Amino acid sequence: RGIRVGYTPDVLTDATAELSVALLLSACRRLPEAAEQVRSGGWTTWKPLWMCGHGLSNSTVGIIGLGRIGQAVARRLKPFGVKKFLYTGSGPKPETAAEFGAEFVPLTKLAEESDFVVVTCALTPATQGMCNKDFFSRMKKTSVFVNTSRGAVVNQEDLYDALAQGQIAAAGLDVTTPEPLPTDHPLLSLKNCVILPHIGSATYATRNTMAVLAVNNLLAGLRGEPMPHELKL
Amino acid sequence: MWYHKPVVNKELLQSLPNLRIIASSGVGVDHLDLNLLSSYGVKVSNTPFVVSTDTADLGMALMLASSRRLVEGYEMAISPDTDYFPADWLGTEVSGATLGIVGMGTIGYKVAERAKAFEMKILYHNRSQRKKEEESAVGAVYCKKIDDLLQQSDFVLLAVNLTPQTHKLIGKRELELMKPTATLINISRGLVMDQDALVEALQKKIIKAAALDVTYPEPLPRDHPLLKLKNVIITPHIGSATKKTRRIMMEEMTESIQAGLAGLPVPHEVL
Numbered sequence: 001r002g003i004r005v006g007y008t009p010d011v012l013t014d015a016t017a018e019l020s021v022a023l024l025l026s027a028c029r030r031l032p033e034a035a036e037q038v039r040s041g042g043w044t045t046w047k048p049l050w051m052c053g054h055g056l057s058n059s060t061v062g063i064i065g066l067g068r069i070g071q072a073v074a075r076r077l078k079p080f081g082v083k084k085f086l087y088t089g090s091g092p093k094p095e096t097a098a099e100f101g102a103e104f105v106p107l108t109k110l111a112e113e114s115d116f117v118v119v120t121c122a123l124t125p126a127t128q129g130m131c132n133k134d135f136f137s138r139m140k141k142t143s144v145f146v147n148t149s150r151g152a153v154v155n156q157e158d159l160y161d162a163l164a165q166g167q168i169a170a171a172g173l174d175v176t177t178p179e180p181l182p183t184d185h186p187l188l189s190l191k192n193c194v195i196l197p198h199i200g201s202a203t204y205a206t207r208n209t210m211a212v213l214a215v216n217n218l219l220a221g222l223r224g225e226p227m228p229h230e231l232k233l
Numbered sequence: 234m235w236y237h238k239p240v241v242n243k244e245l246l247q248s249l250p251n252l253r254i255i256a257s258s259g260v261g262v263d264h265l266d267l268n269l270l271s272s273y274g275v276k277v278s279n280t281p282f283v284v285s286t287d288t289a290d291l292g293m294a295l296m297l298a299s300s301r302r303l304v305e306g307y308e309m310a311i312s313p314d315t316d317y318f319p320a321d322w323l324g325t326e327v328s329g330a331t332l333g334i335v336g337m338g339t340i341g342y343k344v345a346e347r348a349k350a351f352e353m354k355i356l357y358h359n360r361s362q363r364k365k366e367e368e369s370a371v372g373a374v375y376c377k378k379i380d381d382l383l384q385q386s387d388f389v390l391l392a393v394n395l396t397p398q399t400h401k402l403i404g405k406r407e408l409e410l411m412k413p414t415a416t417l418i419n420i421s422r423g424l425v426m427d428q429d430a431l432v433e434a435l436q437k438k439i440i441k442a443a444a445l446d447v448t449y450p451e452p453l454p455r456d457h458p459l460l461k462l463k464n465v466i467i468t469p470h471i472g473s474a475t476k477k478t479r480r481i482m483m484e485e486m487t488e489s490i491q492a493g494l495a496g497l498p499v500p501h502e503v504l
Contacts, residue, residue: 014328018351022297022327029294029475032307034468039460043452043469046236048258048479055475057286079346080293081286183313195310197318199301203326 005231006217008210012201017072019200020148027172027194028144029053057081062114065121074100111138123150136162151177237264254493256486263395277503278489280482288472289343292420295444333386336393345371358382383410395422408434416442423449
């Protein structure tokens with residue numbers, strides 16, 4: 001029908017990368033769980049192994065989708081003492097990967113060797129349901145899985161099983177299918193699954209910029225002019 | 234000893250005439266009367282550097298969680314009362330903001346290293362200025378007067394140790410110097426803050442929010458106002474809480490004890 005589409009890439013890279021790291025830290029250090037213990041009175045005495053999480057020092061981080069957001073995530077994680085970055089995707093990106101010394105590996109190897117897996121890829125027919133039973137079964141028992149891409153990249157039943165059975169240590173999800181999850185969804189009952197309400201780009205500054213960009217796209221479209229960011233169909 | 238129990242006082246020391254060494258977990262020794270222990274000929278060791286990385290990580294985690302409203306967001310996402318996620322539910326970015334680090338020791342410096350990757354502007358206040366190379370590695374600017382740091386920072390992070398000089402370092406005056414949009418993060422000791430002044434400042438919106446891994450006492454009494462404030466995140470002193478680090482702490486404490494009992498030089502002795 002000749003309908004043009006404008007979108008707002010790029011301007012939300014920092015906010016989303018930042019939120020991905022925030023979510024990773026909250027999941028691996030059990031922040032919401034610990035905060036709840038403080039409020040509910042569960043924190044009675046202190047014990048050496050109580051509320052222990054997993055540290056980033058000397059860890060291997062696997063990034064699924066080393067696009068703009070994936071790169072911004074890697075940049076932020078680097079000074080946390082990450083020993084090695086792995087990444088996977090449709091193909092290697094040597095110039096981009098060089099900044100982090102990141103190694104391009106198949107998805108299976110990324111699952112096997114990563115202490116932290118961060119999903120920042122686009123949702124496409126190739127990535128739909130990509131994080132499934134096979135993927136989670138290869139991950140380490142001490143590993144943490146973070147998804148800030150799209151809910152549909154993850155097979156949620158398989159993720160639930162992996163978490164409930166201790167195949168992976170914890171997960172952080174900014175995105176699910178659907179959003180919000182139904183009130184009786186099993187993922188909501190897991191203490192080691194931190195779920196956020198799709199707030200990757202949810203900051204005043206970024207949403208303002210996105211709104212202005214969206215309006216500029218719209219005005220350009222209505223005037224028959226080139227848009228600042230047009231999706232090529 | 235793990236954490237700060239048992240309380241080490243004259244009665245305890247008198248009842249333990251053969252006590253040669255106390256190996257204390259973590260880096261802080263503010264819970265120990267070092268003069269008293271010295272007078273009884275008891276050595277003290279701590280576990281200084283091993284806790285630094287995890288504690289710096291937690292400092293970052295608290296700053297990010299507060300700024301992006303993570304705990305609130307989590308509660309919304311899992312709540313049975315949530316029908317949809319509102320589009321105007323927003324937080325504030327950490328990236329590009331100004332971080333003021335009070336206490337640029339090992340932990341403070343590690344926080345600076347992490348914050349730099351978020352393109353934060355870093356100010357710091359310390360007893361002494363760090364070397365030029367250390368400052369430029371993280372882009373940190375020295376504030377000889379704490380007031381300068383307080384007035385310019387979007388996030389103020391406390392990473393000092395607790396001493397008579399840092400007791401209630403941040404009180405009513407300091408809180409009022411901070412921006413009303415600023416967030417206070419404490420990963421040092423509860424007593425570095427005037428806690429009552431903090432409660433008042435948060436209630437009156439003199440500062441925007443606080444994220445605390447440490448309070449006084451720990452845990453807080455069940456009816457404490459800090460537990461009820463919406464703009465506060467409190468974690469139960471988990472700065473060094475990873476299995477790996479706790480294990481290394483235990484190993485170091487054991488080494489110190491063995492050396493102490495054998496009359497050998499004690500690793501990580503606190504003098």
